[in-house]
Amino acid sequence: MDDKAKKDYFERLYKEIFPVVIKVSYHVTKDLDAAQDVCQEAFIKLYNRLESFPGVEDAKFWLIRVVKNLSFNYLEHEKVKLRAFDKIKHNPSFTDDTGEKQLLKKDAVEKVNQALEQLPENLKAPLILREFGGLNYKEIGAALDISESNVKIRIFRAREALGKLLPVGEVYVP
Amino acid sequence: MCPDVEILSSYYDDELEDSQKQLVKTHVDSCPHCQKKMAELGLISASIHAEEEPDFQMAQMNTWNKIMDIVDQKEHKLPKVNFWQRRFQISFPAAAALVAAFVAVLSFSVITFYMGKHTTSSPSSPELNMTDASGAMMDDMFDDNAIKFDIPAINTIINAEEPLLIREVDFMNRDGKH
Incomplete structure (x- = not known):
């Protein structure tokens, strides 16, 4: 080449x-x-x-x-x-929203970031690759050098942990 | 019977095989409990995406330019030069100090050499010591017209043929009394 x-x-x-x-x-x-x-x-x-x-x-x-x-x-x-x-x-700035909505959003983002920070790397990495990288389970497995079933379990556990850290109803979702 | 939440999570990600997916879909459509679980999964995902994202396109362009700069710099760097072909830079004070040191060492060597030569050149006078040699050398080196003083050499040994040490026993009687 x-x-x-x-x-x-x-x-x-x-x-x-x-x-x-x-x-x-x-x-x-x-x-x-x-x-x-x-x-x-x-x-x-x-x-x-x-x-x-x-x-x-x-x-x-x-x-x-x-x-x-x-x-x-x-x-x-x-x-x-x-x-x-x-x-x-x-912290990212929010320019589109004002007042209470802005505060709620900022608070929500902080809570989510804090919850994500508490996840161990082996759960956080596959979740981020799924949610932000848009990779499927097979691709995540190839990228992290783990099996597809392992990816499935880790993503489920990451969501379960986040569900406990972010009780539904307490976090504002835009 | 409700499917495991792990299955629902895979269903949410559209990662189930077609046959399993159809079964889960049929169940979820008629089960309020599983519908609630699915809604929770949706809320978790939405909360993760609540944060506004920065301008990734701009980041893509900037990072590409930086990478290309580094790659080009690596490819166009100067060819490797051997040690003896390299150029070295030395500051003026360091160079001056080196020259001064060299001159000092050279002068010391010449003086030492000259002294050695002068000493060995007069084998007939073994009494000549270092002071005499350096005195002669100083005469030669500095001023040929200067007034010279000849200091007579003391080479006469006075021998009185008497013992220098008078033993105490000579002043004593045989019985050991003075």
């Missing part, structure tokens, strides 16, 4: 996979800059070993796994920093 062909193939992969991995990374880290850095690092790793993947799917699942791992690593470091400096996390 010459340089031109390699770059074209890489660009094709980037356009296909980036929209998935940036969402996954963002919803793990809750920080867009950090998510971009994570994706950048993962794609450069992919470019350096592009020839070692036999197909697009192999590269895609490998990349998702790398992004997932880098994102959770970042989150771990951030948690340490937060404990040390009591830093206030980035």
